[in-house]
Amino acid sequence: MELRHLRYFIAVAGALSFTRAAEKVHVTQSTLSHQIRQLEAELGQALFDRIGKRVVLTEAGDAFLAYAQRALQEIDQGMAELKSAARSMTGVLRIGTTHTFNLALLPDCVAVFLQRNPTVKVIVEELPADAIARGLEAGQLDFGIAYKPDAPGGLRFEPLFNEELVLVVAAGHALARRKRIRMIELHQQDLVLLPATFSTRRLLDDCFASAQCEPRVIAEMNTVAAMLSMVRKLPVGTIVAAHALPALAELRIVHLESPTPVRTPGVLFQEGVVPGRAARAFIGLLRREALAAGEPVPLRKAGPAPSGPARPAPRR
Template sequence: MELRHIRYFLAAAHSQNFTNAADILHITQPTLSHQIKQLEEEIGCNLFDRVGRSVRLTQAGELFREYAKRMVREVDSATDAIHDLGNLRHGKLTIGVFSSFSTSLLPPILAHFSAAYPGIKVTVLELPTGEMEKRLREGEINFGVAYGPPAADQVIAEELFKEQLALVVGVLHPLFGKPTVRMEELSQYGLIMLTREYISRGLVEAAFAACGCKPHIAMEMNSIEPILATVRCSSLGTLLSDRLVRTLPGLHPVLLLPPIVRTVSLFTRQNASVSAAARAMAALIKSSF
């Protein structure tokens, strides 16, 4: 069994079509079929069921895919580590972050990193914490910046800083210009909140419950940008980091009483190999707070 057999198998499993997979791999369809047949003969069972022009994984194929993905990840990690030795001239880095971090705090860090390491391609994904942990475990991102603690045992959290949530309002909101608001009073005003897959949603609801009231959620969205745009032109508010609000024109932070404090942490996968690019970016993020 060779590495190309594993990569060909994964491409076919993803595409569910040998012709499409062959196009992606830049080989002919007969070549791909022959390589898959060799792999099946070596393993001793069929990995695919052929259904017309499509293919689907057998039960054995489903099981083998999990091991195949791990094998490819380990080989790719080893290759990246070797390429990273002694220099940061080339490479790639994928990180996951929560929305408000990418909006306000991350841009100057990225600018600094790009100036220092122009040959490193950086991909930033805005992810809910649960999805971030999943991608970390599967090796799809190098590390994440999220609210701790993590739910998964394989994910390690290192605290970066603590921040307070504030009510964020535009000029049309009745509380615009006020310094503070109690949770009981806030429950009377409409809010735009992130959807439930975001950990901050549960934190906010728990804070209201602790004060014996419930939030008046008028809208739900899964992205910070449309939330902020709607707050600017309406009488609705939202709850976001007070750090973020200070950088945004046309919006006013109203501090909450009692305060809602959350911990921002650097998430990494336990026992994962760490590339030089990931170490450099993580060090830069840590030094910024």
């Protein structure tokens, strides 16, 4: 079955005349009749009854017409989209993002996007997750980039990748030479974490509870930069997403297990609202760039272990 078969069928169904339909699609009547017979042969059913010079749809033809019209409409819309994609995009793209994704992933995507689409203005607002949700619901943002919300409400969430959260300590910390650590081993360890208003903190609290672990949270800070500054100055640890870490040689990553805390970053849309052309293009770029972000790379290999007995890492 080819597209012309559907176009010819719809033309005849609309005109109920092979003569008028042939004029409409600019082919001879014999060619049109031949094409309709090919379509009927492929479907195994007659689509028209020829009664003298009159043409009427059969029951099968009437049932097939709605599907053929929808199929052609989708094809025509797709072709129009491809043609419009060849033209330069203009306008304003408004993106809401949480702090974590505004460190590297989003700026990298914005740079590539603007190189390809210099006539689009991109506005990025770094906001708390609840403010992103309000901005989407009010129509003030085209889309948001954040972790999966606890209660999406009127928002639609499209996951990009899964990432684990890791323990970060300074090079001189007692746990710096460990590659992995069970969550229970953080019991009574000094940590600086995000406040409980953050979904990441609530996830960590659930992991601590499941491991029957009670760390000493000596400070709460609402930015990754502030927590890492504490880690560099005091013998404390913090737990953050690996891709949010800057390449600082004095920090070490220790992977967590039993359980391993995992977050799902993604794109947030207002339910029922179709993103515009610029937003769709940017999200497509974001999906491709996010593939690499799903495999966090340690900051650097840990240096040689200090002298003295080393505590063996637990087996996985």
